[in-house]
Amino acid sequence: MATTLNATATGRGVDAAAAAARRVIAALVRAGDISGADMTAVADRLNAIADELEAAAPGLRERLVNMWRGDGTTRHDPVTGPENPLAPPLQxxxxxxxxxxxxxxxxxPYQGPPSCVHGGVSALLLDHTLGVANAWSGPSGMTAELTLRYHRLTPLFEPLTVTGRQVAVDGSxxxxxxxxxxxxxxxxxxxGLFIAKHPPRPR
Structure with a gap:
């Protein structure tokens, strides 16, 4: 029996807009400055969208409170969040x-060495994955130490399997x-070493 551990994209509203933004980010990186696209016109259109969103956005405090409502399964994080265009997103x-x-x-967009994943992106994915693994199997907390070993280059453009598992709990x-x-x-x-504490949620 398997269980999904992250927010599911709805395919509409902000989730759909974030998915479209992911496409734009990837397309921009792929196009670069050697494409036939009119990048000045593209920039003008994107800035117009940003102006519209900024004008409609709530205050920062209100948005932070809204982000952290619910049962702890976030929709905005940069690894799984369907609302975050920086997230791949992992499921x-x-x-x-x-x-x-x-x-x-x-x-x-996640490239470091040619055709390979940036090491810092790997660290981001694993830090988040270990945190979710804690929440899945036992007590969870904040990252205190994260030690990575890079065995070989991690390729872009092909499926990557990302895993996590809690192995020991000693007090906090x-x-x-x-x-x-x-x-x-x-x-x-x-x-990873995690400490069983959490910062207060915005209210």
């Missing part, structure tokens, strides 16, 4: 053994491990 599945897993294919200290693999080969492994 986790929780398993009875306490582990979680997601499969994602990353495009050029939580230890969790995870990995990113491609084609059955491990690319990055992570060990």
């Amino acid at each position: 986790y599945t929780g398993r009875p053994d306490g582990s979680i897993e997601a499969v994602v294919t990353l495009d050029l 200290k939580i230890r969790t491990v995870g990995s990113i693999s491609a084609g059955g080969r491990t690319c990055v492994t992570a060990e």
